[in-house]
Amino acid sequence: MASLFFLFLLLLLPLVVLLLLLAVIVRPRPVRIPLKGRHVLVSGGSSGIGFALARRAAAEGARVSILARDPDRLRDARDAIRRDTGVDAAALTADVRDPAAVGRALEAVGPVDVLVCNHGVFVPQELERQSLEEVRFMVEVNLMGTFHLIKAALPAMKQRGKETGLPASIAIMSSQAGQVGVYGYTAYSATKFGLRGLAEALQHEVIMDNIHVTLIFPPDTDTPGLAEELKRRPEITNVIAASSGGMKADDVAQKALNGIKSAQFVVPCNFEGTMLSIATAGLSPQRSYLMAFNEVLGASLMRFVGLCFQWNWFSAIEKWHAEKKRK
Numbered sequence: 001m002a003s004l005f006f007l008f009l010l011l012l013l014p015l016v017v018l019l020l021l022l023a024v025i026v027r028p029r030p031v032r033i034p035l036k037g038r039h040v041l042v043s044g045g046s047s048g049i050g051f052a053l054a055r056r057a058a059a060e061g062a063r064v065s066i067l068a069r070d071p072d073r074l075r076d077a078r079d080a081i082r083r084d085t086g087v088d089a090a091a092l093t094a095d096v097r098d099p100a101a102v103g104r105a106l107e108a109v110g111p112v113d114v115l116v117c118n119h120g121v122f123v124p125q126e127l128e129r130q131s132l133e134e135v136r137f138m139v140e141v142n143l144m145g146t147f148h149l150i151k152a153a154l155p156a157m158k159q160r161g162k163e164t165g166l167p168a169s170i171a172i173m174s175s176q177a178g179q180v181g182v183y184g185y186t187a188y189s190a191t192k193f194g195l196r197g198l199a200e201a202l203q204h205e206v207i208m209d210n211i212h213v214t215l216i217f218p219p220d221t222d223t224p225g226l227a228e229e230l231k232r233r234p235e236i237t238n239v240i241a242a243s244s245g246g247m248k249a250d251d252v253a254q255k256a257l258n259g260i261k262s263a264q265f266v267v268p269c270n271f272e273g274t275m276l277s278i279a280t281a282g283l284s285p286q287r288s289y290l291m292a293f294n295e296v297l298g299a300s301l302m303r304f305v306g307l308c309f310q311w312n313w314f315s316a317i318e319k320w321h322a323e324k325k326r327k
């Protein structure tokens with residue numbers, strides 16, 4: 001009996017040592033980003049996830065600015081935020097593809113404490129059938145638009161951080177299609193994978209300015225954008241995307257905001273997303289020693305689970321092609 005207990009302790013010991021080691025080495029160090037009274041700017045804040053996020057930030061006492069192209073939708077969103085929270089959000093009309101317009105918009109509202117690059121466009125299609133114009137459109141909006149926002153916001157953000165001594169945040173909306181390539185998403189996945197490279201490198205560059213980068217990876221989320229997308233999404237893309245459960249915009253917004261407040265680098269939004277994040281942890285920064293522990297121990301199991309998913313997806317593609325041929 002006593003020797004069994006001893007054996008158990010012996011097996012446990014390496015895990016405890018690993019946990020302690022991780023607690024010492026994880027970087028960057030954990031930090032909390034306060035929201036109350038701070039300036040939160042959300043691009044794409046007039047619809048879907050961005051709107052839900054802006055409204056939640058307002059409800060938590062932040063000063064909120066929303067940025068998008070269509071002034072009518074912006075006005076409706078601002079009215080809804082006022083109705084639900086009593087907060088007057090600033091509505092900024094700008095196309096993120098236009099760096100000068102983005103610069104003017106940011107200048108008008110002053111320094112940002114939490115920049116949420118959430119805007120995004122998604123036009124699913126097989127690459128062979130998709131026009132280069134559509135590919136370029138997604139790259140310009142999703143990828144270049146995010147560069148434009150960050151370049152425009154960073155100098156004043158740094159300056160303000162120096163004055164207040166408070167940590168600031170740059171959050172970027174990726175997608176689970178930015179963690180795994182999916183049929184019909186060659187261009188879209190490329191932009192969302194691209195944002196990860198941007199975010200990892202940027203975190204190195206701004207850590208000494210007390211700025212913390214957060215990358216959010218939602219699954220299919222019920223938004224006006226998704227409704228449009230579904231009108232033309234290839235059937236097999238629907239099948240693969242359904243491997244991860246769909247979510248409501250407000251639930252994604254809550255996960256995102258919690259992730260921003262605790263300065264998580266990677267923010268998964270559902271259970272499948274957590275598995276996906278462990279499977280694709282790579283060399284991304286990790287502040288939580290508990291998550292680091294899960295990543296270290298879960299890596300090989302999640303690799304195996306990922307291979308099972310790929311098996312399933314390639315089988316579905318094969319079957320779909322066979323059926324198409326028969327028709």
Ligand SMILES: NC(=O)C1=CN([C@@H]2O[C@H](COP(=O)(O)OP(=O)(O)OC[C@H]3O[C@@H](n4cnc5c(N)ncnc54)[C@H](OP(=O)(O)O)[C@@H]3O)[C@@H](O)[C@H]2O)C=CC1
Binds near residue numbers: 118145221
């Ligand atoms: N819904 C989903 O299934 C998922 C979404 N995501 C990502 O979440 C983000 C939000 O998606 P969702 O809420 O569904 O999108 P919506 O289409 O509902 O809203 C998109 C927002 O972005 C704005 N926007 C689009 N293009 C530009 C532009 N060129 N300049 C400025 N603003 C722009 C839109 O306003 P306007 O058109 O007026 O400019 C709108 O406010 C995107 O980055 C998307 O890739 C990730 C995973 C899943």
Ligand SMILES: CCCCCCCCCCCCCCCC(=O)[C@@H](N)CO
Binds near residue numbers: 176177229279303
């Ligand atoms: C190791 C374990 C793996 C676990 C399961 C993986 C499931 C992956 C599903 C990918 C779905 C991609 C949806 C993209 C939604 C999106 O971005 C568009 N709606 C555009 O907005």
